Amino acid sequence: MADKLNLEVITPERLVLREAVDEVVIPGLGGELGILPEHTPLISQLQTGILVYRKGAERQQMHVSGGFAEVGPDRVSVLSDVAEKPEEIDAERAQRARERAEKRLSSRGEDTDFQRAELKLQRALIRIQLADKG
Amino acid sequence: MPSLQDLRRRVRAVKNMRQITKAMKMVAAARLRRAQERVTAARPYTTKMMQILGDAARRAPELRDPLLTGHQREAGELGAGNKERVILAVVTADKGLCGAFNTNLLKATQDFLRQNADKEVELVLIGRKAADFFRRRPVNTRREHLGITGSGKVSAADATRIGQALVEDYKSTETPVDRVYLLYSEFKSALSQQPVIEQLLPIGRIETAETASETLVDYVYEQPAAQIFSELLPKLIENQIYHALLESVASELGSRMTAMDSATKNAGEVVDKLTLTMNRVRQAKITREIIEVVSGAEAL
Numbered sequence: 001m002a003d004k005l006n007l008e009v010i011t012p013e014r015l016v017l018r019e020a021v022d023e024v025v026i027p028g029l030g031g032e033l034g035i036l037p038e039h040t041p042l043i044s045q046l047q048t049g050i051l052v053y054r055k056g057a058e059r060q061q062m063h064v065s066g067g068f069a070e071v072g073p074d075r076v077s078v079l080s081d082v083a084e085k086p087e088e089i090d091a092e093r094a095q096r097a098r099e100r101a102e103k104r105l106s107s108r109g110e111d112t113d114f115q116r117a118e119l120k121l122q123r124a125l126i127r128i129q130l131a132d133k134g
Numbered sequence: 135m136p137s138l139q140d141l142r143r144r145v146r147a148v149k150n151m152r153q154i155t156k157a158m159k160m161v162a163a164a165r166l167r168r169a170q171e172r173v174t175a176a177r178p179y180t181t182k183m184m185q186i187l188g189d190a191a192r193r194a195p196e197l198r199d200p201l202l203t204g205h206q207r208e209a210g211e212l213g214a215g216n217k218e219r220v221i222l223a224v225v226t227a228d229k230g231l232c233g234a235f236n237t238n239l240l241k242a243t244q245d246f247l248r249q250n251a252d253k254e255v256e257l258v259l260i261g262r263k264a265a266d267f268f269r270r271r272p273v274n275t276r277r278e279h280l281g282i283t284g285s286g287k288v289s290a291a292d293a294t295r296i297g298q299a300l301v302e303d304y305k306s307t308e309t310p311v312d313r314v315y316l317l318y319s320e321f322k323s324a325l326s327q328q329p330v331i332e333q334l335l336p337i338g339r340i341e342t343a344e345t346a347s348e349t350l351v352d353y354v355y356e357q358p359a360a361q362i363f364s365e366l367l368p369k370l371i372e373n374q375i376y377h378a379l380l381e382s383v384a385s386e387l388g389s390r391m392t393a394m395d396s397a398t399k400n401a402g403e404v405v406d407k408l409t410l411t412m413n414r415v416r417q418a419k420i421t422r423e424i425i426e427v428v429s430g431a432e433a434l
Binding site for chain 2: 008010011012013014015028029030033040041042043044045068070077079081
């Protein structure tokens with residue numbers, strides 16, 4: 001019986017995090033998924049959001065965007081395009097990105113790529129939210 | 135015979151050059167180490183992705199994604215006048231002074247063009263050297279990506295951009311592309327780099343060569359396996375490109391290191407040779423002066 005989860009957060013560039021934790025909440029495409037040890041094996045797509053992991057009484061957050069999570073009885077592997085800890089987020093940059101994205105969305109030009117702008121806005125908002133707390 | 139002054143000047147010039155090539159060599163060596171680390175750091179992602187992909191493929195073996203199996207063409211559609219369309223993406227460096235690195239890649243590109251003269255080949259050029267080379271030659275260039283490897287740092291976001299564009303080309307309804315190849319320099323060691331051509335699209339078979347113990351986990355799929363599958367395939371392409379970019383950067387640095395090392399050695403030889411000549415010229419001058427003095431004294 002596993003009593004810990006091995007959490008791995010991997011981006012194409014590097015292994016961001018590898019830690020034994022007690023609980024993980026991942027932003028699945030269909031909603032948040034809370035994972036405790038001995039969870040059924042599961043594969044889910046992720047959306048841009050906040051990944052929360054708990055170790056004892058200590059809760060940590062992380063920004064992830066897109067990708068997949070693979071859950072086993074004793075491990076959670078997150079494959080994401082972007083993964084940042086709150087202390088790695090540049091709040092000012094996120095703020096600027098948010099303004100840019102909002103402007104693009106409100107301008108409604110012919111060739112605006114709404115999907116991309118929307119995604120950027122979402123990322124920026126989550127970054128800001130995380131950076132404020134951190 | 136050059137004068138003593140000229141020789142001194144040349145020795146100084148060559149010494150300066152030697153200093154520069156030596157510095158470049160050391161910079162390349164330091165960066166090479168980091169580039170290799172980056173290749174290693176990217177490995178877990180690839181492994182994990184292949185594992186999930188393999189599982190999804192096993193789960194739904196009847197999946198038919200054009201990215202995987204190629205376009206289903208009507209018979210006769212590829213008849214006369216309808217040539218097969220091919221894209222070759224070439225990864226070169228943005229900078230020179232790295233030995234035969236770029237030349238080898240460009241040669242391989244031209245070989246490919248010759249071998250596939252019966253097809254309609256378009257190039258996607260990654261790296262300034264390839265762009266400069268083919269700008270004045272009669273080839274079809276579809277796109278250029280410049281300044282990606284210039285700083286020695288490749289971001290996965292760049293690879294994603296290149297990959298997405300290639301997948302779009304491939305899927306395009308007006309002019310669908312039949313095959314996409316990737317040409318880059320494989321990093322074997324600091325001394326040896328080899329241009330290789332890989333077929334990016336269609337992907338063909340997914341290799342499912344994991345350890346037997348992990349093969350049959352009964353995963354619950356939050357989304358249908360088919361959806362995850364079609365989401366993963368473009369990511370696989372992007373990851374392959376990212377990997378190729380990293381290898382290419384490592385190769386470039388390795389090649390530069392060796393090139394600059396031999397340049398430094400050559401400069402050293404030139405300095406030695408010039409110094410020898412210089413000493414000889416100086417000695418000859420002294421001897422001549424002595425003879426002049428002696429014969430002058432005798433004349434008195």
